[in-house]
Amino acid sequence: MSGESETYEPLPWERPTAASLAQPHIVLAWSLDEPDRVGECIAVDGPRALGRGAALADDPAPRATPQRMRPGHNQPMPPIGNARIGRIQLLLAPVGSERISVTSLGRALVRINGAPLEQAAIARAGDVIEIHNAATYLVTLRPKRLPALRNGAFPDFEFGGADPFGMIGESEAAWRLRDALQLASTTDRHVLLLGDSGTGKELAARAIHGLSGRRDRSLVCRNAATLPEGIVDAELFGNMRGYPSSGMPERPGLFGEADGGTLFLDEIGELSERMQAHLLRVLDAGGEYQRLGESKPRRSSFRLIAATNRASDALKHDLLARFTHRVELPTLSERRDDLALPVAAQLRRIASAHPALANRFFERRTGQVAEPRLAPHVIARLLRHELQHNVRELERLLWLAIGSAPADYIGLTPALEAELDDAEQAVAQPAPEIDRLTLLRALSEHDRSPTRMAQALGLKNRYVLIRLLKKHGLSASEPNPGGDA
Amino acid sequence: MTTQAALLRETLETTLAADDTFPRRFYELLFAAHPEVSSLFTRHSPGAQRKMFAQKLVAIVDHIDSPEWLDRELGAMARSHVSYGVTSPMYGWVGDALIETLREACGASWSEAADQAWREAYASLAAAMQR
Numbered sequence: 001m002s003g004e005s006e007t008y009e010p011l012p013w014e015r016p017t018a019a020s021l022a023q024p025h026i027v028l029a030w031s032l033d034e035p036d037r038v039g040e041c042i043a044v045d046g047p048r049a050l051g052r053g054a055a056l057a058d059d060p061a062p063r064a065t066p067q068r069m070r071p072g073h074n075q076p077m078p079p080i081g082n083a084r085i086g087r088i089q090l091l092l093a094p095v096g097s098e099r100i101s102v103t104s105l106g107r108a109l110v111r112i113n114g115a116p117l118e119q120a121a122i123a124r125a126g127d128v129i130e131i132h133n134a135a136t137y138l139v140t141l142r143p144k145r146l147p148a149l150r151n152g153a154f155p156d157f158e159f160g161g162a163d164p165f166g167m168i169g170e171s172e173a174a175w176r177l178r179d180a181l182q183l184a185s186t187t188d189r190h191v192l193l194l195g196d197s198g199t200g201k202e203l204a205a206r207a208i209h210g211l212s213g214r215r216d217r218s219l220v221c222r223n224a225a226t227l228p229e230g231i232v233d234a235e236l237f238g239n240m241r242g243y244p245s246s247g248m249p250e251r252p253g254l255f256g257e258a259d260g261g262t263l264f265l266d267e268i269g270e271l272s273e274r275m276q277a278h279l280l281r282v283l284d285a286g287g288e289y290q291r292l293g294e295s296k297p298r299r300s301s302f303r304l305i306a307a308t309n310r311a312s313d314a315l316k317h318d319l320l321a322r323f324t325h326r327v328e329l330p331t332l333s334e335r336r337d338d339l340a341l342p343v344a345a346q347l348r349r350i351a352s353a354h355p356a357l358a359n360r361f362f363e364r365r366t367g368q369v370a371e372p373r374l375a376p377h378v379i380a381r382l383l384r385h386e387l388q389h390n391v392r393e394l395e396r397l398l399w400l401a402i403g404s405a406p407a408d409y410i411g412l413t414p415a416l417e418a419e420l421d422d423a424e425q426a427v428a429q430p431a432p433e434i435d436r437l438t439l440l441r442a443l444s445e446h447d448r449s450p451t452r453m454a455q456a457l458g459l460k461n462r463y464v465l466i467r468l469l470k471k472h473g474l475s476a477s478e479p480n481p482g483g484d485a
Numbered sequence: 486m487t488t489q490a491a492l493l494r495e496t497l498e499t500t501l502a503a504d505d506t507f508p509r510r511f512y513e514l515l516f517a518a519h520p521e522v523s524s525l526f527t528r529h530s531p532g533a534q535r536k537m538f539a540q541k542l543v544a545i546v547d548h549i550d551s552p553e554w555l556d557r558e559l560g561a562m563a564r565s566h567v568s569y570g571v572t573s574p575m576y577g578w579v580g581d582a583l584i585e586t587l588r589e590a591c592g593a594s595w596s597e598a599a600d601q602a603w604r605e606a607y608a609s610l611a612a613a614m615q616r
Contacts, residue, residue, distance in 0.1 A: 033536050053547035083539035084505050087547070107502035133505065363533035370533055448593045466502050477503060477592020
């Protein structure tokens, strides 16, 4: 029965899509020691052991390998080297096609969505796994490889950094956007960018211009909402000298200025219906328009990139029809895998612009400003916060954290916390509950040996015991000062 | 894995579990006993210095069974330490502070055998760096 299906080769449109191939991954959202590793991704495509250093003989599963994913190419990376991460810290395994089981095997405290993980839990996309004071991961779904770009290579840039156009992001959504912008750039047709405030519409316009054959000509940027009421036509189309009044100098207008290049018109949805109608003719193939006061039409070879944060139905349908490409810009909440990258970039900018802040909040290595002292909790909470204003809100929150910081690190201050959603989301997990008396008895019965005590109390390992002891103010290393042991 | 390597790993993991600020304690002990060496530690901020110390220490213990790795890494560390102005007696001071830090953190689980394993391992690492 299966003979035919085994040899069946799917037709191009029947091949699996990137979306259908998505599987659980964890993305490094913060590393205390190595923030330049943020954005690296681990595929949980089978049981995987995550820990410090190389594989061990008694690993319960093959080692998880961090990957730097770029379209069509994954670069394997060494494990992160933080001493706080145990040699075998986590066991990850897929559960179905969308969830993972997370088992804590190492000594470091692990939290999922802020709640301590005692044994094991099931996590799904959007959940945040923290290895205490070492690394923060976000569970996400993405294909094992990002699909290759349709129009060949994108200009090279450092992993996790800003691309040559200033856009930051290594997530699947970020690369889908770059792919769409690159495709739009090659066709020389008008483009409409749709995106909320702070999603990077101007950067996207710069990318289209910079990737296009017009890159050596000018990019004229203007916000349509700021065009002075009453002279919008003159601003757009220009005017002859002395028109409409005698003192008026000759002006080329935005379409004239952008001749040979690109015109970026932000907030085009703010133009009145009448003004939108005035644009129709110039947007047709010939780029024909008239300067105010002139009778002969002119031509401008420009490409319009317009942007709006309104739904596209805010535009007249015949104007909308003149945009061959519509590119939707994802919000930061739609690409949480990338959230820490603009945080890191913003912190680097702050450090270089404000030496006093660099001295206060950053480590120094061989005299140079190095990684920020950023409490990983801040990232974990930001990852679970619904940002309304994208990068702008992120920057505001970061400055709020800096402004309210009581000491020499950027932490979760009450002022910041008041602005963030969702303190803790419970993830189903069994937690061992052992009372203080039982612990004290076990301490004396087992000669304070953590390994033997853990075994006797039925705990997973001695680290769980050490944490339990800490919780009750006890320690295996010294007799209790109260003398009640 | 040799018994010595197993003991080193066991005690280091116990130290890390008991006190994840052990690098801070190490520098406290070192500077208390030898205040003059603190002037050698100004290239990095104290936080960065402690992270680098912890990372190097765990990496060395993680690779204690790999002579090629140790040769390569210790060679590089030896060169940089000469340029920092580290002299021969200082290796002994660092070793004493390190072993005292581990002993404190391990508490009752610290043994004579662990003490000996660390002293022997440290002596051979320090010798390799001064070769």
